[in-house]
Amino acid sequence: MATNERPEAHSLGDRVYDALFHNYVWRSIFRSGYPNTPRNQMLVVATNVFLHLHPTRIHRTHVKITHTYCLGGLSFFLFLGLTITGVLLMFYYVPSVERAYEDILRLETDVRFGILMRNLHRWMAHGMVITVLMHMMRVFYMGAYKPPREFNWVVGVVLLVLTLLLSFTGYLLPWDQLAFWAITVGTNMVGSAPILGEPNRFALIGGFEVGPNALIRFYTLHVIGLPLLAATFMAVHFWRIRRDGGLARPL
Amino acid sequence: MVTNAQENAVSPAVRARARRDRDEELLVWPDLVFIEFISAVLFTVTLTMLSIAINAPLLDRANPAVTPNPSKAPWYFLNLQELLLHMHPALAGVIVPTVALIALGAIPYFDQSNEGQGEWLSTPNAWKLTWIGSIVGTVVTLLLVLWDGSKHVVLWAMVTGNAESDWPKFLDWTRGARALQDNLPWPEALRNIPLGSKVLRTDLLGLPPIDLNVDIAAVMVEQLIPTGLMIGLPVLLSLVLHKTGIAQTRRDHMIAQFAGFIAVFVVLTLLGTAFRGQGMELLWPWEVKPPVS
Ligand code: HEM
Numbered sequence: 456m457a458t459n460e461r462p463e464a465h466s467l468g469d470r471v472y473d474a475l476f477h478n479y480v481w482r483s484i485f486r487s488g489y490p491n492t493p494r495n496q497m498l499v500v501a502t503n504v505f506l507h508l509h510p511t512r513i514h515r516t517h518v519k520i521t522h523t524y525c526l527g528g529l530s531f532f533l534f535l536g537l538t539i540t541g542v543l544l545m546f547y548y549v550p551s552v553e554r555a556y557e558d559i560l561r562l563e564t565d566v567r568f569g570i571l572m573r574n575l576h577r578w579m580a581h582g583m584v585i586t587v588l589m590h591m592m593r594v595f596y597m598g599a600y601k602p603p604r605e606f607n608w609v610v611g612v613v614l615l616v617l618t619l620l621l622s623f624t625g626y627l628l629p630w631d632q633l634a635f636w637a638i639t640v641g642t643n644m645v646g647s648a649p650i651l652g653e654p655n656r657f658a659l660i661g662g663f664e665v666g667p668n669a670l671i672r673f674y675t676l677h678v679i680g681l682p683l684l685a686a687t688f689m690a691v692h693f694w695r696i697r698r699d700g701g702l703a704r705p706l
Numbered sequence: 707m708v709t710n711a712q713e714n715a716v717s718p719a720v721r722a723r724a725r726r727d728r729d730e731e732l733l734v735w736p737d738l739v740f741i742e743f744i745s746a747v748l749f750t751v752t753l754t755m756l757s758i759a760i761n762a763p764l765l766d767r768a769n770p771a772v773t774p775n776p777s778k779a780p781w782y783f784l785n786l787q788e789l790l791l792h793m794h795p796a797l798a799g800v801i802v803p804t805v806a807l808i809a810l811g812a813i814p815y816f817d818q819s820n821e822g823q824g825e826w827l828s829t830p831n832a833w834k835l836t837w838i839g840s841i842v843g844t845v846v847t848l849l850l851v852l853w854d855g856s857k858h859v860v861l862w863a864m865v866t867g868n869a870e871s872d873w874p875k876f877l878d879w880t881r882g883a884r885a886l887q888d889n890l891p892w893p894e895a896l897r898n899i900p901l902g903s904k905v906l907r908t909d910l911l912g913l914p915p916i917d918l919n920v921d922i923a924a925v926m927v928e929q930l931i932p933t934g935l936m937i938g939l940p941v942l943l944s945l946v947l948h949k950t951g952i953a954q955t956r957r958d959h960m961i962a963q964f965a966g967f968i969a970v971f972v973v974l975t976l977l978g979t980a981f982r983g984q985g986m987e988l989l990w991p992w993e994v995k996p997p998v999s
Pocket residue numbers: 523525526527528529530531534587590591594597599600604607608609610611612614615618689692696701702703
């Protein structure tokens with residue numbers, strides 16, 4: 456492998472560096488050497504599962520900030536941030552009508568950095584709705600939905616819906632007046648659909664009114680169902696970008 | 707030799723793939739990874755500062771017995787809640803968003819050309835069409851909402867010094883959408899057509915029966931007129947753009963329609979968020995008071 460392309464180490468610094476980064480354990484984790492040669496730079500992207508979401512090379516114009524404004528990437532970044540802060544919030548939150556509101560209060564007053572976690576989760580959620588909408592606009596105005604990317608645009612629309620649903624299901628969880636009535640108004644809209652509206656609303660909130668059943672349904676969807684779906688569709692979305700030959704370019 | 711059949715087995719989409727020119731390419735590490743890293747850091751810092759500065763709202767414990775006035779959905783659904791004020795709830799809450807999402811997903815199948823791909827607004831009239839779509843969408847939506855809120859009567863009263871109740875009797879039906887239903891002399895026979903539960907046989911699906919009593923005036927105002935406007939106005943826009951030659955290709959029409967859609971979406975969201983006070987009344991943002999229970 457391309458790990459040991461350095462000349463013999465002589466100075467103390469070099470020897471310490473070698474001991475730290477060229478030892479057996481380190482190399483078992485990172486297969487490429489330090490990415491300071493083109494070869495290692497490509498290897499680091501190709502052999503690291505996280506960096507592997509990328510191709511190893513991209514077109515010159517696509518790294519300009521004004522090409523994407525990083526909007527898709529930021530949506531993904533916010534999704535990751537929401538997952539991390541969300542897991543931390545789950546440590547303190549029990550989705551029962553008796554405890555939910557009190558748990559949020561306690562999170563804000565008794566838990567170190569609890570209020571920061573909650574604020575971050577909240578603002579990232581709003582932020583993600585905005586970045587996803589703006590990402591959609593950039594893709595549209597760049598004509599990046601055109602062949603062969605038609606289906607990836609559809610995957611994107613699914614992701615938009617999932618993003619909205621994730622945000623909406625999370626909105627109920629604090630179980631305060633804002634949450635309760637926003638979800639009541641929102642699910643009433645579903646209930647107004649012709650014929651199938653009422654049954655659908657009933658299935659969504661587990662009853663005729665928002666109550667304990669709605670809370671546990673929204674919670675389950677919010678912390679496991681929808682995130683799994685979203686992650687799956689994001690995987691398809693990113694895979695498709697690679698398969699479609701990277702980002703769109705003028706033909 | 708590649709036969710036609712073999713050729714067609716590959717979708718045109720895949721065949722249209724752009725060729726890679728290697729000498730125009732950069733390495734992802736460091737050029738892209740660096741940008742991603744910097745923007746992730748910037749965003750983390752900004753969001754953390756925001757979260758230190760502003761707390762997420764937390765009101766009183768949920769109380770099903772106390773309805774705040776107004777009760778609003780999350781902001782990204784306030785566009786639909788705004789529509790709800792002007793038309794039948796099934797239309798505003800379910801049919802419009804469903805159709806809008808399907809239409810959004812269908813864009814690439816409607817416009818399959820490659821023109822203007824991969825560059826910002828690069829077709830000849832792209833900017834112009836964006837402006838036209840946005841302005842038309844904004845102005846028309848605002849006018850319709852203001853009209854339905856009887857704001858033309860308010861304006862008339864202000865300009866002429868009359869009271870709003872002095873609005874001429876014979877023009878009472880122009881006060882807003884509801885007025886069309888209430889203040890026009892609809893024949894009594896059309897007001898209540900009892901179709902009973904034998905028309906929509908929902909019982910066959912095991913669902914509760916629907917007793918249909920059709921009020922033609924209500925159907926007109928709540929369903930037909932809004933549907934007509936929501937389909938007719940975009941069609942009209944495209945017709946005008948086509949006749950004047952400003953929009954020539956499908957991409958051109960898509961740009962105008964998309965810009966219009968975004969404008970309507972933004973205007974409705976803003977109206978619902980900042981301009982609706984108690985009783986969902988249309989107010990200036992500084993007049994809107996926090997909800998009361
Ligand atoms: C959770 C939501 C989403 C995430 C995380 C996401 C992520 C990304 C990323 C990272 C890219 C690479 C380029 C860029 O950053 O712009 C991308 C490209 C793309 N996205 Fe999304 N996206 C999301 C939603 C959407 C939506 C709502 C649409 C459209 C309706 C969409 C359509 C596309 C298309 C067509 C491309 C290819 C663009 C090109 O070739 O230039 N995506 N997406």
